[in-house]
Amino acid sequence: MVEKNTKKISASFEDNIRYMNEILPVNESFDIIRREMEIGGRASVFYYIDGFIKDEAMLKIMDSFLSVSEEDMPEDAEGFIQKNVPYVEVDVLEDFDQVIRNVLSGPAVLFINGYKECIAIDCRTYPARSVDEPDKDRSLRGSRDGFVETIVFNTALMRRRIRDPHLVMEMTEAGQTSRTDIALCYMSDRVDPELLKNLKDRIESLKIDDLRMNQQSLAEALFKRKWFNPFPKFKFTERPDTAAACLLEGKVVILVDNSPSAMILPTSILDMIEEANDYYFPTVTAVYLKVTRALITIATVFFTPLYLLFMQNQDWLPEAFEFVAVRDTVNIPLIFQFLLLELSIDGLRLAAMNTPTMLSTPLSVIAGIVMGEFSVQSGWFNSEVMLYMAFVAVANYTQPNFELGYALKFMRLMLLVLTAVFDLYGFIIGCILVVCFLIFNKTLSGRNYLNVKLN
Numbered sequence: 001m002v003e004k005n006t007k008k009i010s011a012s013f014e015d016n017i018r019y020m021n022e023i024l025p026v027n028e029s030f031d032i033i034r035r036e037m038e039i040g041g042r043a044s045v046f047y048y049i050d051g052f053i054k055d056e057a058m059l060k061i062m063d064s065f066l067s068v069s070e071e072d073m074p075e076d077a078e079g080f081i082q083k084n085v086p087y088v089e090v091d092v093l094e095d096f097d098q099v100i101r102n103v104l105s106g107p108a109v110l111f112i113n114g115y116k117e118c119i120a121i122d123c124r125t126y127p128a129r130s131v132d133e134p135d136k137d138r139s140l141r142g143s144r145d146g147f148v149e150t151i152v153f154n155t156a157l158m159r160r161r162i163r164d165p166h167l168v169m170e171m172t173e174a175g176q177t178s179r180t181d182i183a184l185c186y187m188s189d190r191v192d193p194e195l196l197k198n199l200k201d202r203i204e205s206l207k208i209d210d211l212r213m214n215q216q217s218l219a220e221a222l223f224k225r226k227w228f229n230p231f232p233k234f235k236f237t238e239r240p241d242t243a244a245a246c247l248l249e250g251k252v253v254i255l256v257d258n259s260p261s262a263m264i265l266p267t268s269i270l271d272m273i274e275e276a277n278d279y280y281f282p283t284v285t286a287v288y289l290k291v292t293r294a295l296i297t298i299a300t301v302f303f304t305p306l307y308l309l310f311m312q313n314q315d316w317l318p319e320a321f322e323f324v325a326v327r328d329t330v331n332i333p334l335i336f337q338f339l340l341l342e343l344s345i346d347g348l349r350l351a352a353m354n355t356p357t358m359l360s361t362p363l364s365v366i367a368g369i370v371m372g373e374f375s376v377q378s379g380w381f382n383s384e385v386m387l388y389m390a391f392v393a394v395a396n397y398t399q400p401n402f403e404l405g406y407a408l409k410f411m412r413l414m415l416l417v418l419t420a421v422f423d424l425y426g427f428i429i430g431c432i433l434v435v436c437f438l439i440f441n442k443t444l445s446g447r448n449y450l451n452v453k454l455n
Contacts, residue, residue: 007096013113017045020111023100032103039065039112040073040084048108057123058108061087077117089122101179126150131157134238134260137400139276146238151181151257157240158185162247166190172203174218178210181257182218185243190250195266195445199252202444214259223444230407231441231449235267242276266445269438273297275400293398300395301408301434304388305415308334309427312419324384331379335420341381341389342413411437 009016020026024047026034035046044065048058064086074080081090089107093099099109099118106124131153133139134146147154155169170184182203186196202222211217215236223233237243243253243262254263264271273293278286307324310317311334314325326334375381392412399405411434418426438449 009094009096009099009116009118011116013043013111016111016118019096020045020047020099023096024103037062037065040068041070042073042113044110044112046108046110047103049103049106052106052124052126053108054123054125057087061085061121061123073114077112077115077119080112080115081119085119085121087121087123091120091122093118093120105179105181128153136402137238137242137276139239139241139280141280142276143239143241145240147240147243147255147260147262149258149260151183151255154240154255154260154262155183155185158244158247158253161241161244162187167247170200174203174206174221175208175210178212180211180214180218183255185247185253185255187247187250190248191252192250192266192445196252198444198446199254199265211256215254215256215261215263218254218256219263229437229441230403230410231437232272232401232403232407233267233441233443235264235271235401236261236403237264237276238262239276242279245279266443266447267449268447269449272401272404272449273399296395296398297408300392300399301412302415302431304338304392304412305419305427305430307384307388308338308416309419309424312423326382326384328382329379330382332381333420334382334385335416337381337385338389338416339413341385342409345389345393 007019021034024032026032026047031050033046033048033050035048037044037046046062065084068084072084074083077092081092093102093109094117099120102120102122103109106126107120107122108124110119110121112119126149128148128150131145131148133144137146145157147157159167159169164187166187166189168186168188172182172184173179174182184196184199184203199222206221208217208221211221219234237246238261243264246264247253252265254265256263270290274290275293278290281289310324311326317325332340376383376386396405396409399408411430414433415427415430418430420426422429441449443449
């Protein structure tokens with residue numbers, strides 16, 4: 001790990017510049033710029049990153065410095081910025097840890113001979129895409145903007161929606177090497193103080209070298225999950241309107257720089273299956289959509305295991321449902337058909353993710369036709385199994401949370417295997433295990449998916 005540099009800036013201008021040249025690879029890295037100039041008859045040096053600086057703003061600032069005379073030079077850096085720096089975001093730094101962090105994160109720093117402090121001028125601009133609506137989290141009605149990889153843009157999108165002084169956005173950082181910016185957003189009059197204190201303590205006590213995968217790295221560092229429980233501990237959204245609605249409900253939103261999504265705490269199973277459309281429809285319609293989504297979510301877990309159970313015990317089928325029984329010759333046991341199709345559907349999904357956009361739709365159609373038609377004719381799969389697995393595959397897309405969708409898939413696979421091996425007792429044991437996974441899935445708030453406090 002990289003230790004913090006607590007060395008103080010000295011009164012010797014030459015020593016400060018020599019130390020900066022030793023720490024920063026000015027000669028080796030083309031994008032680290034060292035710009036010398038004279039301000040008020042004194043030697044001065046700028047350090048900044050090419051690509052992070054607004055050229056027009058820096059040009060105007062430097063132009064204003066050229067008109068500063070020796071009589072206009074105050075005794076300290078604080079007086080200099082008040083009198084001679086025509087910019088809004090300016091700070092005085094006293095140790096090299098702050099200086100290096102500022103240079104590498106974007107602001108320009110200025111050393112002036114005779115001052116034992118450094119001046120930071122935050123005229124940075126990050127490369128950023130437009131705030132378009134996210135592809136995964138679309139809404140039929142409502143706003144069409146979405147989070148981007150720049151944390152300041154994301155906080156502005158939420159601040160635009162909540163014009164209340166109780167909205168607090170605290171900035172901190174994590175990672176000894178990456179020093180990734182993290183914004184903790186909450187409504188001070190609505191948030192749970194215990195949850196907020198727990199989050200702050202965990203972030204401040206993080207001892208990690210970097211957040212290489214942004215929010216996922218932070219999530220794993222904040223809460224060490226148990227590998228055998230696949231249910232997610234956090235809810236993620238790329239929509240600022242959804243994040244703003246959660247803030248107004250008293251929840252905490254965590255933003256990580258370089259990540260176009262927000263982490264929302266606390267969460268429950270009902271929060272996980274919510275989506276943006278639920279906020280934009282009338283109450284009756286929203287409730288209907290939530291209930292429908294919940295029923296389909298339950299069906300994706302229990303539909304195929306229940307079908308397998310009844311096919312293993314066809315005498316349990318009521319007369320009204322005898323038509324669902326497999327009539328064709330079963331060349332491969334049903335359990336292996338289900339498992340092969342589960343694997344094949346994931347293979348098609350991965351192939352679609354890695355296929356160029358212009359080809360993904362026609363290739364998906366071709367793959368669906370080949371798998372659906374010819375696999376039945378060849379005798380590998382029965383048409384009933386293909387039908388029910390097609391329902392499960394399509395029903396998974398009603399689930400807005402990708403991670404929860406795979407957690408439910410693992411529950412379904414567990415139920416299929418237990419039902420195939422132990423018949424009715426296996427199905428009952430599997431149902432109990434699914435409920436236990438939900439009940440004992442402790443989140444960062446100390447509560448489970450049913451919003452019950454766990455010790």
